[in-house]
Structures are given as structure tokens and as C-alpha cells.
Amino acid sequence: MKTAEVISTLTEELIRNHKGLVLGQCLTAVGWVGGTVPKLPEDPGLIELSMADVAGGSIAVGAALSGRRVIYIVRYQGFMWYNAASVVNYAAKSKDMWGIPCPILVRGIAMDGSIGPVASGVSHAMIARMPGIVVTAPMSGSEWEQVYNWWLNHDDPVYISESRRSFELDEGMGNTISDNPVATLIAVGAARISAEETLALFKTDSINVSNFGVVWLKPLALSSELIESVRQSKVSVVVDSDYESCSMATTIAHKLQQLTGRRVDVLGLEERSAGFSRESDNTTPSSSTIHNYVLKRLETENMVNK
């Protein structure tokens, strides 16, 4: 199944079998949020909110506080700047403060380009900044299901940083582990697609590169294979669709540096606002950007080690 179908199926299961609620704006509009929302227009479990983002996020939090399982859909992840207020200030604090869980699942959906200065890219670092909320970035259907099942069996609020590019994926996104890697790529969200595409370029160069995806951003889950690969590599780069400054990529790189003692670089959006035109857009680093960056870093490393 494609990722979108998995999300839709699990969402329907939540409504039908767990008395769950799904709230958001324009859920039943053409497209049903990229095919991720089950077509249940009359179902009371599917609630259309008004276009008031700050209030909408808070209403969803209040609904989750009632003990019902709530999925809150934010169609443009950039709008989390509005919607995050009660998610991070109430839902994320509720269990700590008052011992009352507020298990809301927030889906922040990122576009990748052509969406202008507000809604572009991802903003999961903003959510991860606050304590009390689990932050994830699944791409495949199986990864999404893994996050969903974790949420269903725990009482913490969970943020899913989604990419529209993931909706059409119909197979898992595995890791590529090379023997004696020269470089290691650690990618998050839609950057995993770019990172995977880069592998073919390195193959042409006859450079051994390992590639890992990271799904659980907070708490951060890094496999032992990933850590070992970084330890063996001359160059390691964390790639994400967010800005580099104060980002999850920086956090991951910092953690890896602590664990391995090796330098780990970060590659994300350029430090400027995105525009709508192709020239002014600011998107996830492409495979060629990643490729060139790694080659340049390898060149520097080789010069230093000569």
C-alpha cells in the first residue's frame, strides 16, 4: 500500500474502532488531504474546523484531554507556527503538570517547494524544542504505522512531520549500509528521498557511502549501525528539509559527534526566505547538492590528511 492509503486506513480504524476523532480544516475537500483521510463525510468522528488555526489547534487539544484519541491534521506544516500554541503549551505539559495525559496525534504536512515563504519546508524543530511531546518523521507506510501504533499504546502527544512526497511511496525506505564507508548520510523526512537518489551518483564515483533514515527525532533513536558507520566514515552529513540553524539536523549531528568523536556536518534549507518562483524557492537539498557537498568535504579531509 502507498503511504497515503496506510494513513487513511489507520485513520478510519481509529474512528470506527477506537471512538477516535479526526479534526482539521478542509478535510473533506477535493483530494481528502492527499488521500490520507477516509471518505466519511457524514461521520461524526470527522470534524471540520473553521479556518482559525490557533483556536483549531486548541480545540483539538481540548478534545484529546477528554480521553478520546484525536488526530489533528495541519495541511501545511508551516501553519504550525499558529497551531502549535496549545499543542506544545498544553498537550505536551499536561501529564507533567497535572498527571492528566493529552494524547493528541498531530500531522503536520510539509510541501516541498512552490508554496512560498510561510508554508514551505518543515518546522519539526520548533515542536521538538518543547518537552513532553514525541516528534517523528515517517516516510513509508510501515513507518507511519509504527508511529501510529506506538501512539495508540502510549498516552503521550505525538507529532508526525509528514511530507506530501511520502504519500505516493509504495515501498519501505531501507537503510544502505556499505562496507568500509567513506561517507555516511543521515537523512530525515523528504531529504531521505534525495539522499537515496545520491547513492547512484556515488556509485558512479566508486565511493562507498552508507545512508540511514531517522524516523524518531525526539526521543532521538539512532541505530548502532548508524553510529558505527559515522565512526568509520571520513565525512558524515545530516540532511533535512528544515533550516540548519537550531534544527533537528544540528541536534542529531551534535549527538553523533558526542557518540563518535567525529565531525558531523549539517545540510538543510538555505538561510533565506523561500519565494514562490523557481529561482527564489528554497527546498530540501537535492541529490546533486548533497553529492557536491560530500565531494567537497572529502576533498578537504583528504587535503588535511595528506
Next chain:
Amino acid sequence: MGSNRDIREKIQNGSYQNQYHEELSDREITSIWRKWVFNQAFESQVAKAIQDKRIYVPSYLSMGSEHVPASLFHVLKGYHLFAQHRAHSYYLSLGGSPDRLRDELLGLETGCARGRGGSASIHDPAIRMWGHSGLMGDQVPIAVGMCLASGEKTITVMGDASGEEDYVLAAFGFAATKKLPILFVCEDNDFSILTKVETRRSWSITDVAESFGVASREVDDSPGEIIGATKELSVRLPALININIARGGWHAGYGTDGPPEWNRMERFKSSYLGTQLESELSEIEEEERDRASNIWNSAAV
């Protein structure tokens, strides 16, 4: 109803015309009075504890509005309550344990929010009172969400300042759209810290709520008015009551900038001078002041 300034001047000079003429029985009067004076006495003890530095976190006293929840909960039973700061009297009037509130303000684990919420984030599932995050006004849309998901009657309380938050207004609209059983209460003391309503806005919260389809009433803070409006609107939810109150002290802490615009407690009490209730009200007042004093004298710290 006239502007906010007009209404307050009328209340102050005694020319405000009551809209409701609730006939309260002696038993009802003494019941409300008992809660009122206890709330007031409790707050006096809190003020003393602040002065004595036993309470060292910002505390928001409900001086001047202790009778508002006593009147509201005379009518409303079994509601979820979402309030924000200045809610000590709500907790007490809803039947919360004074010992646990005292301990909360003292930062003890035995407090109603385990000492973590302090004055501004009182929480107690036993009385269906939900904590506040500190984000002004967010209790309103959160209360709407609770009401939507649970289908149960809910009351949420804000001040005239937090009622200006855009998400509060949007929450009115959503509650009206979904016809939710929620009562919005605005305690209007005319101040955002020290900035008056007329400096901040040209509109009234009742006009705005009405325009969304939320039945709304602007009332003074006499118990009869509050009870009358609450009885009328509690069967017409969603609804809003804007209650004009006179803040008795600073925004936070125990001080005052002079006498309040009016003193509802004195007015209420004086209205029974020479009646058979006069002595009974005085006795109740003495009993409740002693009770509050004993509660604070028996504190662990």
C-alpha cells in the same frame, strides 16, 4: 446596554437598572454568603502569606469577585470548568479542598496540582476543574474542544483582557456553529493589568459573541443578576455572560491602588441591615473567617 464606561459608572453610582429580579430565599442567600465570605477570608489569608513570604510565587487574588463563582455554581452543577489565573474562588466555590489549595499555593506536593501549578494553574479532576497552561485565554478553545469531544456541559472563565485573544473569539464562533453546551463567563474588571478596556478596544465582548450566534448578557456583579443571567442562559447554550466586577487589589500580589470602584460585599451586606438576616450573616461571616484562619494556621510550612 451602552459602553463599558457607561455601565461601570452606573454600577458605581448605583443607577444601574437590574435586568433580573431573582427572588432568593433566605437559605439561598446564606448559602451564597457563606461561600462568598469564606472565599474572601481565604484570599485575605493568602495575602497575609504573601506578605509573610510564605508564598513566593506570583499569586492572583480574586479580591472583589469572590462572590461570582459562588453565584454561578449556585445554579450550575456538574460542569467541566476551565479557568485561568485569579481562580482561587472558583476552586473553592466548586467544592475544592481549601487545604489542598493552600498547599498548592505553598508549593507543596499535597497541593491540588501537586505544587506545580501554583496560583495560576489550579487543577483538580475530583471537581472537574482543569489546569491552565499560562497562555492567556487558551482555556476557552480548549474548553470548547472538551465540550465537543465529551458532549458534556462545560464552563470557561476569562477576563476582559484574555477575551480579546483572537483564538477566544474564534472559539465562540466554533461553539456557535456546533451548538455546543458551553457557558463562557467573562469577569470584566476593566483592566488588563492597569490598562483599561476603553484604551484597548472599541467593541464589547457581548456584541461580538452575539454576532457569532452566542446568546450573551452584560450584567453587574450582584448575586441576583449573576444568578438570573445564569439561569436564563444555562438552558440556551452556547452562551456568554460578561460580569462587570470591581477588582479589589493589584493584578498580582496583595496590594491595592486605593479603594475599588465599588464594594459589592458591603453593598450586599448593608442591604440586609435591619432585617432578620442581619445577625445570621454576621455569624456566618465570623464562622467562615475563623475557618479560613484555622486552615492557614495549620499549614505544614
